[in-house]
Amino acid sequence: MQMKQPEIGGISPFFIVKDVAVAFTFYCDKLGFEVTFRSEPDDLFFGIVKRGGATIFLKDVGVEPVPNHTRDIKKGIVRWDAYVFVPDPDALAEEFASRDVDFSEPLRETDDGLRGFEIKDADGYILFFGRPRN
DSSP states (O other): OOOOOOOOOOOOOEEEOSOHHHHHHIIIIITOOEEEEEOOGGGOOEEEEEETTEEEEEEOOSSOOOOHHHHSTTOOOOOOSEEEEOSOHHHHHHHHHHTTOOEEEEEEEOTTSEEEEEEEOTTSOEEEEEEEOO
16 A cells, blocks of 8 residues: 655755845845744844745854855856746746846746746845746
């Protein structure tokens, strides 16, 4: 008899950042996330932002962030730090453009069967927002 697998509800990237307050500003003001948790205001070293099903943990531990593309040493095969599934990347790209978000890669059909775009956050992490092509 085959046992039904328990559901996994999601996964959240955990980004080491230079400054949690700066990261909050980027994710909230530019990308429309909301802060759902913050450490003590006088010692803001950790926080969580959320929008829809996407949750990101942010922590300042006194070291430089190391986004994946900085480890890739010019091979170009490790671009993203997070893939964010978005049913309608065209609408989200339009919303972000209205907030003057800089796209590191514009909305497009990718070579690997996706439709979406890339954003580089305040610490250099690259997030792909998109979905598989129809």
